[in-house]
Amino acid sequence: GAGVSQSPSNKVTEKGKDVELRCDPISGHTALYWYRQSLGQGLEFLIYFQGNSAPDKSGLPSDRFSAERTGGSVSTLTIQRTQQEDSAVYLCASSPSGTDYGRVGGYTFGSGTRLTVV
């Protein structure tokens, strides 16, 4: 597609439920990133996929968080047993190549999924 697409745009869920957030990156972009933006805070790195390499999961805050990327394209971020502190905007971004970043520069972000845990 023309841009990075995220769905749903808004999600309200009850505490303890599982949620899945979807990201459809720009076609041909090999690198995909998930960030979390909480109120009054910056963007917190969650996970990074680059091609077929093992993902960098160093930013996942707990084992309730997981992500996968199927076929090198669409990614799903799953949060199990949601807690109120999980409420945030979850942003997905893609770039042409994680290792060629210096020449192409910059991510393209989706509009995010606003998750509210009640």
Next chain:
Amino acid sequence: AQSVTQLDSQVPVFEEAPVELRCNYSSSVSVYLFWYVQYPNQGLQLLLKYLSGSTLVESINGFETEFNKSQTSFHLRKPSVHISDTAEYFCAVSPIRAGGFKTIFGAGTRLFVKA
């Protein structure tokens, strides 16, 4: 490890006044530097980037930044702001290394332009 500090959480300014949004960073390796802008109810957009070469970088909508390596700063400036510049601005760094990397963002500065 890298860290990014945006020194002001909010900056109110009148239209047509100059503005500077401050950003400092620390890193043990060389980094690329970026500014992103997030307009109300929209996603983040790349505003400008510093990869190498000239320390003065300009964007297409009048913002500029000057990379100061000795002070590890990357402040964003605009000589005359418009109402439409009201947004949240994030500076970010990415370490220059092979094998992929992640970008570290500051906490953001909310620019509010008043008529």
